[in-house]
Amino acid sequence: MRVCETQAEFEQVLSQLKLTPCPHCKQVGRLIRHGFLRGYDDQHPRRKTVRAQRVFCSNRNRAGGCGRTFSVWWADKVARLFLTAESLWTFLVNSVATGNKRQAFRELNSGLSESAPYRIWKRFREAQSAIRTALAGLCEPPKLASQQAAEHTLAHLKAAFGDHFCPPVAFQVRLQARFM
Ligand SMILES: [Zn+2]
Incomplete structure (x- = not known):
């Protein structure tokens, strides 16, 4: 898990995935985006907003990764909670x-x-x-x-x-x- 304080930091972390070592196997160049975690919260009760980005250490097509995932979170979101x-x-x-x-x-x-x-x-x-x-x-x-x-x-x-x-x-x- 990685927690970012601001949207800018969140985007920066995601833009550098290819240069970032996998937190599990430490290999570089294997991480790819793997879908968002979205949810409602009290600031956005009618529209799901992005809470986290799931990241996959790709082991497909001989990519060589470990196949594990982790997520990059925004710090104002709390997992499985409707409140910010x-x-x-x-x-x-x-x-x-x-x-x-x-x-x-x-x-x-x-x-x-x-x-x-x-x-x-x-x-x-x-x-x-x-x-x-x-x-x-x-x-x-x-x-x-x-x-x-x-x-x-x-x-x-x-x-x-x-x-x-x-x-x-x-x-x-x-x-x-x-x-x-
Ligand atoms: Zn890995």
Whole structure:
């Protein structure tokens, strides 16, 4: 997986595939585009937009590649999620601040069902230990009195990426990994 912060970077990465070593087998000159991953999100509820480009290390026609794939992502997209990373961050911050997930979600005006905030929160909860392990490599977690795990995770994200407009975007770019 490769995560790009901007559209320009995304396009640049794709334009240089022929010069880029395969992340699996390290051979150069084998990578080809292999279809887009598209999806709806809250910024584009009616039209699917490109979330990622799949890339194939071609082993067809004796191309010599390893046959594996990976994907190049935009950092404001979160895999299998209708919310952009920015909306997700707003939802998480407001949920923790108010203790009211349903209301925090409603304020996004995403048009998603009433059960969506619980589903998304569950995914975040399950991702938290991986997020905090990754963050621990960047900076110490801030000391908080709170017993709430989510509050610690958000504070740790802010400590690591507080100067960025959207810490989950910064997380994905810096760590080249999925936020959740
Ligand atoms: Zn390969």
